[in-house]
Amino acid sequence: xxxxxxxxxxxxxxxxxxxxxxxxxxxxxxxxxxxxxxxxxxxxxxxxxxxxxxxxxxxxxxxxxxxxxxxxxxxxxxxxxxxxxxxxxxxxxxxxxxxxxxxxxxxx
Numbered sequence: 047x048x049x050x051x052x053x054x055x056x057x058x059x060x061x062x063x064x065x066x067x068x069x070x071x072x073x074x075x076x077x078x079x080x081x082x083x084x085x086x087x088x089x090x091x092x093x094x095x096x097x098x099x100x101x102x103x104x105x106x107x108x109x110x111x112x113x114x115x116x117x118x119x120x121x122x123x124x125x126x127x128x129x130x131x132x133x134x135x136x137x138x139x140x141x142x143x144x145x146x147x148x149x150x151x152x153x154x
Contacts, residue, residue, distance in 0.1 A: 048083035048104050050112045055079055055100035056145035058136040061129045063092035074126035075119060077150055082120035083113055098140050
């Protein structure tokens with residue numbers, strides 16, 4: 047099992063999760079974070095720290111694409127292990143559907 051960052055992180059990018067990660071497996075893009083599934087030790091401490099509920103265990107159904115997205119983008123983005131302020135419109139963007147396809151996929 048691993049944890050993955052999903053669509054609701056996009057345009058929010060809360061970083062509460064990175065401070066509790068014991069192995070620094072979070073990577074930062076312009077609009078979101080991802081977890082390297084090969085580095086994640088499945089401890090789960092990050093999941094409850096995410097205010098946007100964007101971190102999920104890969105054992106939840108339908109997350110296969112997110113595992114691949116997290117693996118791919120973590121190979122391209124720099125590691126992040128220090129909390130930063132969320133994006134300016136994070137509260138407004140929390141819960142907006144299909145943000146990855148409209149805001150990130152075109153740029154990657």
